[in-house]
Amino acid sequence: MISMSGSLLLPLSLSSDSPRRVGFSFSRTSALDSRCSGQRNVVCGCMAPPTNLRSDGFSATEYDDPSKLGKMGIVREHKDDSDVLIECRDVHKSFGEKHILRGVSFKIRHGEAIGIIGPSGTGKSTVLKIIAGLLAPDKVFQSAALFDSLTVRENVGFLLYENSNMHEDKILELVTETLAAVGLKGAEDRLPSELSGGMKKRVALARSIIFDTTKDSIEPEVLLYDEPTAGLDPIASTVVEDLIRSVHLKGEDAVGMPGKITSYVVVTHQHSTIQRAVDRLIFLYEGKIVWEGMTHEFTSSANPIVRQFASGSLDGPIKY
Numbered sequence: 001m002i003s004m005s006g007s008l009l010l011p012l013s014l015s016s017d018s019p020r021r022v023g024f025s026f027s028r029t030s031a032l033d034s035r036c037s038g039q040r041n042v043v044c045g046c047m048a049p050p051t052n053l054r055s056d057g058f059s060a061t062e063y064d065d066p067s068k069l070g071k072m073g074i075v076r077e078h079k080d081d082s083d084v085l086i087e088c089r090d091v092h093k094s095f096g097e098k099h100i101l102r103g104v105s106f107k108i109r110h111g112e113a114i115g116i117i118g119p120s121g122t123g124k125s126t127v128l129k130i131i132a133g134l135l136a137p138d139k140v141f142q143s144a145a146l147f148d149s150l151t152v153r154e155n156v157g158f159l160l161y162e163n164s165n166m167h168e169d170k171i172l173e174l175v176t177e178t179l180a181a182v183g184l185k186g187a188e189d190r191l192p193s194e195l196s197g198g199m200k201k202r203v204a205l206a207r208s209i210i211f212d213t214t215k216d217s218i219e220p221e222v223l224l225y226d227e228p229t230a231g232l233d234p235i236a237s238t239v240v241e242d243l244i245r246s247v248h249l250k251g252e253d254a255v256g257m258p259g260k261i262t263s264y265v266v267v268t269h270q271h272s273t274i275q276r277a278v279d280r281l282i283f284l285y286e287g288k289i290v291w292e293g294m295t296h297e298f299t300s301s302a303n304p305i306v307r308q309f310a311s312g313s314l315d316g317p318i319k320y
């Protein structure tokens with residue numbers, strides 16, 4: 001459980017010609033660390049990205065020399081930060097004595113499909129949870145988070161039943177359409193225990209992309225997926241990966257309405273998910289980003305950590 005402590009900076013106001021939401025910046029202070037060891041040692045500040053600069057493309061950032069790994073600060077240079085939705089800057093996170101994140105910095109830009117990869121236990125999900133905790137209007141895809149005693153219809157429509165003023169018939173209509181969009185037509189009355197692992201993930205995905213059509217405000221701009229294809233067979237993985245991608249690409253929700261989901265972050269170990277659903281990768285190792293680049297640059301990276309991970313070799317800097 002992450003608890004906030006330290007100072008919360010006030011958000012800057014956005015100019016009227018910049019409709020983008022405020023991004024988040026995290027920074028660490030040693031004073032705060034000593035005050036809250038065992039709790040959260042991250043300071044959260046909100047900032048409005050500058051709007052007077054122009055945009056650039058991306059290229060891989062290699063850190064070939066392992067001796068430099070501890071010295072990384074800036075992970076990528078851009079002239080334009082106007083499209084930054086989320087910024088993590090020098091994020092540290094400890095659980096008790098265990099220092100998990102050791103200065104993680106990255107930016108997520110409007111329209112990006114980001115993958116966070118790296119060896120087990122390196123802090124990927126922790127990064128995702130930190131982002132989710134600070135982006136209250138957005139959602140985390142939790143594959144195992146269905147309510148066992150509720151039907152598929154009740155699970156998918158849960159937030160609408162609980163938090164919206166929509167008529168039940170309208171919610172049912174949306175649930176039915178959304179289930180059809182994720183390939184689960186007719187599954188409304190089933191219980192989670194009657195579904196396969198892949199079907200459960202699709203129900204969870206349906207729940208993450210269904211929105212109150214009478215309001216714009218609750219529709220997220222960023223979706224977070226924690227291992228959305230873990231445990232699925234290759235074809236079921238492809239279905240989920242394409243669903244994730246289609247929501248992103250079309251800028252539409254599951255029922256074809258104009259959507260606002262323009263970026264997403266996927267934590268995954270699945271090669272197919274990296275290849276199929278993600279454009280840019282952030283590689284985390286021992287609580288630090290050791291490489292980032294476009295997906296197609298991953299397998300040709302000269303970074304020994306990345307090379308070992310990509311090949312699955314037992315030989316290399318990653319020790320198990």
Ligand SMILES: Nc1ncnc2c1ncn2[C@@H]1O[C@H](COP(=O)(O)OP(=O)(O)OP(=O)(O)O)[C@@H](O)[C@H]1O
Pocket residue numbers: 001095100118119120121122123124125126127
């Ligand atoms: N709430 C917690 N309390 C104590 N330790 C935690 C907690 N959450 C995570 N950890 C520890 O932090 C480390 C990083 O966990 P995290 O789940 O972020 O790793 P990960 O890179 O996502 O791993 P995996 O790929 O295996 O899912 C692990 O050693 C884990 O045991």
